[in-house]
Amino acid sequence: MLIRWRHGWEIPESEATPERVALGRRSLLGSAAALGLGGSAVAARAAVSPTPAGVPTGFPGPMAAPVDPRFLPGRAFTPSKDVYTYNNYYEFGSQKNIWREAQRLPLHPWSITIDGLVEQKQTIGLEDLLKQVSLQERLYRHRCVEAWALTIPWTGLPLKRLLEIAKPLSSAKYIVFRTDENHRAMPGLREVWYPWPYVEGLTMFEASNDLAILAVGLYGQPLKPQNGGPIRLVVPWKYGFKSAKAIVQVTFAAKRPLTFWEEVDGREYGFWANVNPAVPHPRWSQARERLIGFDKVVPTQIYNGYGEWVAGMYKGIKGQQLFR
C-alpha cells in the first residue's frame, strides 16, 4: 500500500491498519448473493475502472467498491469493532453502547420518499436505487462535535447522484434528510423532550459537493444498524451530527430547515456545523480530537482537513455562525 503523507499531522505508514487487503474478484462476485441484488447491479459494479496505482484497494466484502483516490484519510483506520460498538444514535439512547439495541431496527425492505420541490414525488426502494448507481469506497475522517474522531472506509454513492435521480426544481435551496421513527425498535423516541424525528439538512450547493455521500456500507460490509444502516448521510467536513442515519425521507425545500440539534440548542449545535479547531464549543475546546480505538489525541483541522474541497462554498456567506 502506498499513501503519500501530505500533512505533518498524518501518521507514519508503520501505524497504518493491517486490515487493508487487496480486493479479490471473488469478493466482488460474492456480493450478489449476499446483498440479494440482481446480476445487472453486479455487472455495473464490476465495470468500474480499476483502482489507479498507488491508491489502496477497497475492503473486501459484499459492499466492496473501488476507492475514490482523491480523498485519502492520512491516518490509520479505526478498528472496525470500535466503529461498530461506539456510536451516537439518540433514537436508541444517549449512551455510546447502543449497538446491541440497534439490531432490532429492521433494515429490509427499505424505501426512501423523495418529495418537496421536485419534478415528481417518488418513493424508491433501496435495492432499486442501488441498481441505478455505482458505489465507491470513500476513506474519510469523521469528527464528532464531542471531540472524538474515527477514520472509516465507507461504501456509498455520491449525493450528487441522488440529486440526478430526484430532479429537484430550481426553487429548491435546501435538501432535508429525515431519519426513520420506528417506535417498536427505538426506545429513545419515548424521550419526548427531543424534537423527533431526527432531521438534518444541507444547502443544495453543499449537497452537490463531491465529498458528500450517502453511505450504504463500511469496511466492505453492509451498513450496520448502529452506524445508520441501511443508508445514511456522510459529510466529513462537518461535525458528525450532520450525518443523519437511517434515512427514510429526502425533501427539497426553499426554506432552511430547523435541524434536530439546532432545535435542541442552537447556540451549541448550528445548521452549518463546519469543523474548526479555532471555534470552541460553548462547553469545550475543539482544538484537538481523540482517536477512538487508539490511545491518541491529534490536532483538529479546519473543515476536518477537507478545506481544499469545501472552503470555497462559504466565501460569500457573512454574519452566520459557520463553525458550530
Ligand SMILES: Nc1nc2c(c(=O)[nH]1)N[C@H]1C(S)=C(S)[C@@H](COP(=O)(O)O)O[C@H]1N2
Ligand atoms: N438519526 C440519528 N443520526 C445521527 C445521530 C443520532 O443520534 N440520530 N448522531 C449523529 C452523531 S452526533 C454522530 S457523531 C454520528 C455517529 O455515527 P456513528 O455512530 O456511525 O459513528 O451519527 C450522527 N447521526
Ligand SMILES: [Mo]
Ligand atoms: Mo457527534
